[in-house]
Amino acid sequence: MKYSLKHLEELEAEAIYVLREVYAQFENPVILFSGGKDSITITHLAKKAFFPARIPFALLHVDTGHNFPETIEFRDQLVESLGVRLIVGSVQQSIDEGRVLEEQGLNASRNMLQTTTLLDAIEEHQIDCAIGGGRRDEEKARAKERFFSHRDEFGQWDPKNQRPELWNLFNGKKNMGEHFRVFPISNWTEMDVWQYITDQEIQIPSIYFAHERKVVKRQNSWLPFSDFLQIRPGEEVLIKTVRFRTLGDITITGGIESDATTLEQVVAEVAAARETERGNRADDKRSETAMEDRKKEGYF
Amino acid sequence: MSDQQETELLRFTTAGSVDDGKSTLIGRLLYDSKSIFEDQLEAVRLSSSKKGLEHVELALLTDGLRDEREQGITIDVAYRYFATPKRKFIIADTPGHIQYTRNMVTGASTANLALILVDARHGVIEQTCRHSIIASLLQIPHLVLCVNKMDLVDYSEEAYNQVVKKFRSFASKLDIKDLRFIPISALHGDNVVSKSEKMPWYEGPSLLYTLETIHIGSDQNFIDCRFPVQTVIRPHSSDYPDYRAYAGRVAGGIFKPGDEVMVLPSGFQSKIQSIDTYNGPITEAFPPMSVAIRLEDDIDVSRGDMIVRINNKPEPTQDIDFMMCWLHHHPPRSRAKYLVRHTTNEVRAIIKEVQYKMDISTLHRNTDDKIISMNDIARVRMRTTHPLLVDSYRKNRNTGSIILIDEVTNETVAAGMII
CATH class of the missing domain: 3.40.50.620 (HUPs)
Structure with a gap:
């Protein structure tokens, strides 16, 4: 061996x-x-x-x-x-x-x-x-x-x-x-x-870790509030502690509520996740x- | 480091048709190892009901392309991933029909293990033989024959023994290093993840336990040192003004600093000065590690060359006999030259002779009909413009394999296992 x-x-x-x-x-x-x-x-x-x-x-x-x-x-x-x-x-x-x-x-x-x-x-x-x-x-x-x-x-x-x-x-x-x-x-x-990033201590953008952010609930995920997001009637801008599992265009990348602030916590969260990382990507949901x-x- | 990182990787291939329960089995392995996510399952549920199906069609998880979903068949190789605390698994899931032989060959080329399913009611059928022959041709080190649908034969030991006996007799004609049998019911989960109580007569382990523990540490060749050079690393920087290393992936054997080596085809000899990685020099390099080797002498080495031990060299040859699987819908053109890719080397070649075509359901050698078309497997002889440094595929899958590329279309048209 x-x-x-x-x-x-x-x-x-x-x-x-x-x-x-x-x-x-x-x-x-x-x-x-x-x-x-x-x-x-x-x-x-x-x-x-x-x-x-x-x-x-x-x-x-x-x-x-x-x-x-x-x-x-x-x-x-x-x-x-x-x-x-x-x-x-x-x-x-x-x-x-x-x-x-x-x-x-x-x-x-x-x-x-x-x-x-x-x-x-x-x-x-x-x-x-x-x-x-x-x-x-x-x-x-x-x-x-x-x-x-x-x-x-x-x-x-x-x-x-x-x-x-x-x-x-x-x-x-x-x-x-x-x-x-x-x-x-x-x-x-x-x-x-995620394990590799943890193991190799690779630097990644802060949005992968839990942080407070203005968000809007849409299609079961938290879309980040930004100048590019059109707020629909009935939608409310809230402040939540979220992080992002994937990173795409800010208008379509939904966050998840999370307290994971370290890589180890992120890995633990990924291991327990019951939805795929692209589950919060509006671009994949079109068909x-x-x-x-x-x-x-x-x-x- | 978390426990999950201390695991090995096992690549296995499955092949099968719609009815033998393959999708059910893969679905169960993925589901029971919690590798199916809720949104994936929900999407499959939705698609199944759209198609008017009453059950959740787990095949829709792997059949990703529009045409596959519409036609309800697997066309291409689909790769699936799951993990248990003991191992990580890559499944190359391939269609089982004869018209997809090329896809089975593709899936088999990187596998450590072949999982073959047999319906306990029907026993060994033509397709079983075909998959086993491909596994043997591609030298997959381990073959596990799952006798499925045991529930439909009342979990009968006799029914199982009959299948085992018949398959053993067939397999004696093949080149299979490690053969195992497991009676299962994929539908009910018997002997899939845990041992079934319904078959107390079966004393072996469950399928998952087998996959988790089967010894794959000897699947690579650790004897014959082969290092095909991919590229030369020369930083030309102030920190490393004269640094020169040969980058590649170890294809065989164990290399150590201080080893007396020879560079082929030039034949120049030198010693390994160091084996470098980003994390620093290492004391040993073995397959399938990617490293960079520095030599003590300043000799000319470039892509396509091979670093070997002085007393253990591959055979340089221009006449190559190999088992060829034709992959393209256009048959080989008479007298046409093809590009041959072998390790990191590329030469041109011409197919000189088709010795026989092999019936991959019966092993029968056909010397009358030598017309090659897609999915055919044949023993052929080829002549190359320059010598290749080859080993037999049996000895080393890395240095015994080739692909043929059509110079006009750039398509990969054939795969070959050197004899």
Whole structure:
């Protein structure tokens, strides 16, 4: 039993192997950086994969303009400390340039608009591989994702026609104008990510921990109050102690009531949770196959 | 560190059709290990009633794609995750029908264990044989045959023994290192998580206990040292001006600082100066660790090279015999060249000869019909433009496996196990 790895060590070794394959197989890869725990974990793994050299990838942040202020602050500090390049794709700019139309109505969100901004950034910067923090346990369409996932020249995913992926032999071959999405932590669960963050003492934005915040109850979750949120008749802005299990656009990321202020408490809470982390994401609730439909168009 | 972190990872594959209770079994393992969340269950409940079903169709948990949900079949490999305090599990759940052989092969390629279900009433059928042959071909180290639906044969020891006997006789023709049998009822939970009281004649452990305790520590090759170089790490920074390390994942054997090594194909010899990780140098590296190796001498090493021990080298060869599973709907083109990917190396190759096609339900070797189409498994010989440093797949799954890529479409068209 001496020569065996613990499960997190094995998952880490797999992710590092994948990141090194990306570096070897692509010309201009970036890490899709949302400021969320999964992309922070990816960035940490990239640091380990190429140490003592710098991370050989830029970070690409698709900025909806509807951010948790804490996220932007965190992002800028991390970029500074790692000495990596930051590329920002701005959804606001896509709107201003008439590339996309802002959704209207009470359920309006910029979530769908990110796809255009992302694909524009990929084209503009000639990115041939975008590394994402997607995990197969997150969502049923993501359970079908490959580590190396091909996107055609329109950035589209064709889930029925994916390349078979055997052993750890990854095929990143493509034509000009096409690109790949690569998911090094495909095999991690939410629990694995939290345990890894705890184990490695990885810094994460403060909104993952319990804090007092102005919130509005909507569809069974606590949406953070912000300038971008349209309050509906009958809704009341309250102050609650909440934290967030995922981090997305501030208009669609619901919080949960929690007293967990340390990583250990967060892990304990995740272990006891009876709902998935995306259970509070309004973007997934639009239809049964909402994620698959968005992914086909080129979403994260 | 919490207790949960002190666990190993077990990857297993399942294959099956609609009726053999596979979905029920996976659903039960996930449910009983509390890996299904309430919102997931609620969504499945809702979808089931929309489809007019009276029961909660647990298959909808794994069938994620629109087409799969509409047609009620698993098309692709679905990965599911669950954990107990003892182990973490990754299930590669694959469709069992012959037209999805390629998906079964894909799921099997990374598995430590194959879980095969048999209906106690029907015994060993063609599909059982097919799954077992794939498990054997892909060298999955452990095979667990679950004789399911024991409730429908009155939990009869005799019925179980008949299935076991028949399967043992069939399996004697296969290459299975570790074979186990468990009588279960997935529907009622007998022998799934805990031992059933209805089958006192069965003295073995429950399925979950088996999955939690089966020894997987020897599944890797710890004898033959193989380190395929992925990339070279050169920081060019003021802190590390002359640092140069070879990054990769150990594919076999145990490497230590001070080891006399050889770099292939050049044949240059050197000693390992250190084995580096972000957390500092380590004293031993073994599969499947990702590390960076520094050598004492400044020699030319690049991606695709392999670091090995001087007295234990893989065979450099341009003529490669292998068992091929054809994955693509376009059959191989005559005289076409394919890209071959082997570890981190890539060469071009041409398929010279199909020796026989194998009937994967009977093991029969067909030397008359050698036309390859999707899902076929055949023994072929190929000639590569440059030597590959290969081991037999039996000896090492990492250095004995290849994929073929079509240079025109960039698609992965075949998987191969080197003989």
